Amino acid sequence: xxxxxxxxxxxxxxxxxxxxxxxxxxxxxxxxxxxxxxxxxxxxxxxxxxxxxxxxxxxxxxxxxxxxxxxxxxxxxxxxxxxxxxxxxxxxxxxxxxxxxxxxxxxxxxxxxxxxxxxxxxxxxxxxxxxxxxxxxxxxxxxxxxxxxxxxxxxxxxxxxxxxxxxxxxxxxxxxxxxxxxxxxxxxxxxxxxxxxxxxxxxxxxxxxxxxxxxxxxxxxxxxxxxxxxxxxxxxxxxxxxxxxxxxxxxxxxxxxxxxxxxxxxxxxxxxxxxxxxxxxxxxxxxxxxxxxxxxxxxxxxxxxxxxxxxxxxxxxxx
Amino acid sequence: xxxxxxxxxxxxxxxxxxxxxxxxxxxxxxxxxxxxxxxxxxxxxxxxxxxxxxxxxxxxxxxxxxxxxxxxxxxxxxxxxxxxxxxxxxxxxxxxxxxxxxxxxxxxxxxxxxxxxxxxxxxxxxxxxxxxxxxxxxxxxxxxxxxxxxxxxxxxxxxxxxxxxxxxxxxxxxxxxxxxxxxxxxxxxxxxxxxxxxxxxxxxxxxxxxxxx
Numbered sequence: 001x002x003x004x005x006x007x008x009x010x011x012x013x014x015x016x017x018x019x020x021x022x023x024x025x026x027x028x029x030x031x032x033x034x035x036x037x038x039x040x041x042x043x044x045x046x047x048x049x050x051x052x053x054x055x056x057x058x059x060x061x062x063x064x065x066x067x068x069x070x071x072x073x074x075x076x077x078x079x080x081x082x083x084x085x086x087x088x089x090x091x092x093x094x095x096x097x098x099x100x101x102x103x104x105x106x107x108x109x110x111x112x113x114x115x116x117x118x119x120x121x122x123x124x125x126x127x128x129x130x131x132x133x134x135x136x137x138x139x140x141x142x143x144x145x146x147x148x149x150x151x152x153x154x155x156x157x158x159x160x161x162x163x164x165x166x167x168x169x170x171x172x173x174x175x176x177x178x179x180x181x182x183x184x185x186x187x188x189x190x191x192x193x194x195x196x197x198x199x200x201x202x203x204x205x206x207x208x209x210x211x212x213x214x215x216x217x218x219x220x221x222x223x224x225x226x227x228x229x230x231x232x233x234x235x236x237x238x239x240x241x242x243x244x245x246x247x248x249x250x251x252x253x254x255x256x257x258x259x260x261x262x263x264x265x266x267x268x269x270x271x272x273x274x275x276x277x278x279x280x281x282x283x284x285x286x287x288x289x290x291x292x293x294x295x296x297x298x299x300x301x302x303x304x305x306x307x308x309x310x311x312x313x314x315x316x317x318x319x
Numbered sequence: 320x321x322x323x324x325x326x327x328x329x330x331x332x333x334x335x336x337x338x339x340x341x342x343x344x345x346x347x348x349x350x351x352x353x354x355x356x357x358x359x360x361x362x363x364x365x366x367x368x369x370x371x372x373x374x375x376x377x378x379x380x381x382x383x384x385x386x387x388x389x390x391x392x393x394x395x396x397x398x399x400x401x402x403x404x405x406x407x408x409x410x411x412x413x414x415x416x417x418x419x420x421x422x423x424x425x426x427x428x429x430x431x432x433x434x435x436x437x438x439x440x441x442x443x444x445x446x447x448x449x450x451x452x453x454x455x456x457x458x459x460x461x462x463x464x465x466x467x468x469x470x471x472x473x474x475x476x477x478x479x480x481x482x483x484x485x486x487x488x489x490x491x492x493x494x495x496x497x498x499x500x501x502x503x504x505x506x507x508x509x510x511x512x513x514x515x516x517x518x519x520x521x522x523x524x525x526x527x528x529x530x531x532x
Binding site: 078079082083085086090092095096098099102282283287288289 | 345347348480483486489491493494495496527
């Protein structure tokens with residue numbers, strides 16, 4: 001059940017390359033801060049250190065089997081929802097509604113762990129969507145009602161519904177088999193594929209933008225986003241997706257290219273949409289859990305868009 | 320305090336309170352922690368929730384736990400036998416008598432005595448918890464105590480979010496992050512009252528998060 005290396009062979013290969021990549025990044029940042037002591041590289045070093053920790057936690061949870069992976073994503077959803085409720089305005093009368101909002105997390109991930117696809121896919125959009133206004137009406141406060149009900153459900157969709165698609169990936173392709181054998185195989189590889197591409201897409205859009213960025217895309221929302229960064233990042237992600245497609249997924253190489261381009265664009269939109277929320281509230285980061293990156297939501301923003309899209313493309317086209 | 324109660328207190332904070340504070344609530348330090356390493360010291364903080372005391376004790380290392388004493392109202396916490404035992408031995412409160420008519424000892428003297436014994440006192444200058452997430456008017460007691468113990472440093476700490484997690488009059492814990500702001504220690508001086516007020520206003524304004532709609 002734990003550390004089933006053989007079924008995760010492609011995953012191990014990719015983690016091996018990631019390890020080397022991060023090692024190079026660590027060495028480069030070390031040499032940079034050595035050769036130019038007058039410039040402050042502490043944020044870069046902090047970011048890279050955080051990447052080590054995030055990669056370590058992610059790898060460990062994948063190797064420890066599907067149930068541990070699901071539990072880890074349940075924890076991530078919890079922290080993300082807590083960050084969301086802590087940064088958006090909520091009403092005192094809705095305290096019990098917020099409590100029920102948290103209760104959806106164990107339920108949603110339980111449905112995933114038993115492989116109940118039908119419930120997993122409608123629980124938040126249907127049942128939570130209907131239950132929350134019901135519970136709010138019981139409280140009886142109408143002032144700012146619409147804003148509050150919209151805020152709570154949007155938070156649930158963002159931090160519980162979309163992120164739980166990542167966890168459901170490990171149950172693919174056959175839920176019953178994964179549940180009985182307690183071994184994740186191709187599902188874990190799909191999860192790694194998506195997370196890796198989405199995160200590297202963020203990094204490469206940032207790097208392309210830094211190097212060649214000129215024409216701003218959404219100056220009112222996110223002034224650092226440029227057309228050059230977006231195009232460079234999306235193309236890089238597409239190529240990487242193509243290269244990894246046949247190792248980690250059931251896709252042909254050119255399917256991988258298309259999916260990779262889609263991940264690049266969807267990741268960008270996820271990033272910008274969370275930036276719009278942060279700008280609306282008037283904060284820079286959602287939190288400070290990850291040194292150098294901000295909060296959990298700052299790191300997962302792109303995944304909230306790429307996860308459901310990728311999941312449904314794969315499930316519809318290949319399984 | 321006998322050994323069993325002391326061990327129970329240690330276990331209560333190590334196994335129950337610290338994990339709840341760190342995992343269920345979650346602390347976000349807004350700046351580098353500035354905390355007393357040893358007693359005597361006086362921690363002054365804003366007060367919105369019963370969780371305030373739990374968070375402040377969790378901020379300190381367990382090795383000084385036996386010196387930590389939250390200053391609390393005797394009339395509230397010594398109401399019945401079980402709560403009294405729990406408050407005195409597990410939370411480790413220093414019970415003071417608020418109502419001046421029935422007072423046998425002045426609260427300031429009680430606190431000063433504890434400080435002379437090298438205790439780390441947790442003191443809420445607002446007195447009671449008040450409305451969720453709003454600071455009420457500071458009371459003068461903190462200045463009297465500082466005047467009595469001019470060598471004891473005061474550590475102001477501002478917490479945001481606990482009034483949402485567990486406000487006064489509610490028993491259901493709803494998790495929100497708790498933002499903690501630390502500040503340089505202060506000592507007694509003639510205009511301490513205004514200084515403390517100004518310091519709390521400054522710390523409060525450094526947390527830019529929504530309160531309640």
